[in-house]
Amino acid sequence: GAGYLEQGNADDTATFDLYFRHNPFRGGYAVAAGLEDAIHSVMSLRFSNEDIAFLKLLRGASGSRLFSEAFLQCLSEFRFQGNIRAIPEGTVVFPNEPLVQVTGRLIECQMVETILLCHINFQTLVATKAARLWEASGHGTVVEFGLRRAQGPDGAMRACRGAYIGGADGTSNVLGCATFGVPARGTHAHSWVQSFTTELEAFRAYARTFPDDCVLLVDTYDVLKSGLPNAIQVAKELEQRGHRLAGIRIDSGDLAFLSQRAREMLDRAGLDYVKIIVSNELDEFIIADIADQGGKIDIWGVGTNLVTAGGEGGCALGGVYKMVEHNGKPKIKLSSNPEKMTNPGIKKVWRFYDDQGYMEADALAQASEDVSHPGILIIDPNNPLRRKKLNSSRRVELLTDIVMGGKIVYEFPPLDLVRTRRKEQLAHLHESHRRLRNAHVYKVGLTRALWQQKEQMLNQVTV
Template sequence: MPIPALMTDLYQLTMLAGYLREGLSERPAAFDLYFREAPYRGSYAIFAGLQPALDYLAGVRFTPEELAYLERLALFDRRFLAFLRDFRFRGRVTAPREGEVVFPGEPLLTVEGTLAEAQLVETALLNIINFQTLVATKAARLTVAAGGAEVIEFGLRRAQGPDGALSVARAAAVGGVRSTSNVRAGQLYDLPVRGTHAHSWVMAFPDELAAFRAYAEAFPDSSVLLVDTFDTLTSGIPHALVVAGELRAQGHELRGIRLDSGDLAYLSREARRRFDAAGFPGVKIVASNELDEEVIAAIRADGGCIDIYGVGTRLAT
C-alpha cells in the first residue's frame, strides 16, 4: 500500500523549507539508519523492511490534495510548495539483505542524495525499518525457542491497525515465522495461511461434540479442534478422540487439536499420551495463549509435546 508523502514529521518539512531558503537543499548528504541497543535484551537484530522502504522511495509524491493542505497551514511559501510538487527521490540506498543479522551501531540503511532528498524521507524510512526489524527479530527468537516446531503468526487482532497487522505478518516471515492466520497477508505476501476455530464455534452448537463433528464434516482433511472451551481433559480431548475415530472410519484423519489455556506443558503431554494410545500419533498439538520465546522455552524444558505454536500478542505488539 502506498505511503503518503505527508507521512512525515512536520519538522522535516520546516527544515526542508529552510534548506531551500538558505540554498542548502541540493548539497550532497548521507544519512545512516542504525540502532544503539539490540531489542529484547539481546545482542542482535534481524533486518527487515527493505522492500517496503524501496517501494516508498520509488513512489513518494505530493498529491494536489496534500499540497493544498500544506498551503492551508500558512507555514510555507509558494516556492517551497512548487518544490514539493516536483519532488522525486533520485538518491541511492545501501542496505543489507532482508533477513540478515545486524548489530548495534551498524547502518541498516545508508541514504545518499541531496540534503533535501535524504531529510524528507527520514521519518518514513525509520517507521518502516524500525518496526519491521523489531518484529523480524522477535520472530527469529521465537523460532529458535521453538526448536524446530512450527510457529504461526496469530497477531492480526492484537496489532496496531490493519496496516500494522500486514507489516507484522510480512516481517515475521522474514524472521522465520512463515505462516499466518491473516488471510490478506497470505494473499499479498504469498504466505501459507493457517487457522483452527474459535470458542464461539463451540458455543454456537448444542454441545461440544456436535460442534466438533460439524467442523470435521465441513473440513474433513484439515480440522484442528479447539479443546479448551469447557474442560480440556474431561471434555475437549475425549470429544476430539471420538471425532478422530469417526474421521478415520470415513477415510480421513484429524489434523490436530489446539490448547489455548492452562498448563500447556502438562496438557500437551497428556494429550499426546492419549492420542498416541488411541492410535493417532499423527494428530498435531497446537498451543496458543500469550506465548513468547521465554514461555516456549519453559514449555519445552517441562517436557511439553507441542508441534505448533501460535503467537499473536507478543509478536505483534
C-alpha cells in the same frame, strides 16, 4: 526541507546512516527486515494536488502561511533521485552499523528519513522477535496469530511480513496470505463450540466442513474430560471416511502438562499423527520454559507478543537516521553519552568469519579503505581500549547497491529466499549470541583508519 530550501542549501550533497544503538529484547542480535517496503515507499513518494492544497492551509504562530510557494512547488515535483545502499533483508545485524545508507541532495535525503525509519524499525523488531520465538521452539513451527491484537490494520500487515521473515511459518491473517504468500493457518473459535448444543456436535460439524484441515479447539469446557475425548471420537470418525484429524489446539491452562496428557491420549488411540497446537499469551521465554518442562507441542501460535514485539527491551527498535557526510566532508554528532556520538563519513561494513564458519566480528571501514589484507584491527568506539585483530580471509561486505541515481538496481528476492537467508545467517551465529538470556555481545568496531578520523574530528570540534 522548507528550511533547507529557504537557506539555499537544499541542493547540497549529503549522506545519512540508518542504524540502531541497542539490540532489541536485551538479546544478542537483530534480523534486518522492511527494506523492500521502505524502498518502494521512497520511490513512490509523491505530493498530489490535494496534498499541496492542504499544506497551503497550514499557518504558523503569526497566522501567516507555514510553507512558501517555492517549497510547495518543490514538493509537487519531488522524485527521489539519490542513491541508497543497504544490508539485505534476512541478514543478522548488530548495533551501530548502518542498515541503510542514503546519499543525495540534502533536501531529498531528509525527506525520506521518516519513511525509512517507519518501515525498517518496525519490521526489523518483529522479525527479531519471530527469530527468538523460532529459536526458543527448537526451530519448531511458529504461527503468527496476532491480527486482532496488532496496532491497527497496517501494523498487522507489516507484522505479518516481518514475522514471516523472522521465523513464523504461517499466519491467521488471510490478507497477509494473499499479499505476501504467507501460508494461512487457523482454527475455529470457542464461540463455534458454544453455538452448538454439545461440544461433540460442534466438532463433528467442523470436521464435515473441513475434513482434511480440521483442527479442534479442545479447551472450551474441559481439555482432558471433554475436549480431548470428543476430538478423539471425531478423529476416528474422520478415519472411517478416509480423512485425518489435522490437530488439536489448547488455548489455556498448564500447557506443558496438558500437552503431555494430550499426546498420551492421542497416541493410545492410535492418533500419533495428530498435531498439538498451543496458544495463550506465549513469548520466547514461556516457550522455552514449556519445552524444558517436557511439553509435547508441535505448533506454537503466538499473537500479542509477536505482532506488538512485546516484552522487555521490545516495543520499539529505536533506529536513528544521522548525517555522516555533507558536501563531501565527514560529519560527526557529539554527545556527553559516547554511544550517541556518530561515526563519521561514508562507510563500508565488512563481516569476518572464523575458522569454524561462525561470524567473528563486523568492521566499519572508510569507503575508500582497503580491508583485503590480514590483520585488520577494529576498535570499540564506546571503549577504545577494547580492540580485536581480525585475520580471517573469509569476509564479506554487507552493504549493497539498492537505488542508484533514483532507479532501483536491486532485484528483491521472494520472501521464501529471505527466510532462507535468515536461517543461514543464524546458523552461522554462535549460540552464545543467540541465547535468550545473557547473550554475549557481538563485536562491531571501527578500523584503525576510521577510528583515527573520528578521534581527529573529536579533537578539532569546538562548541
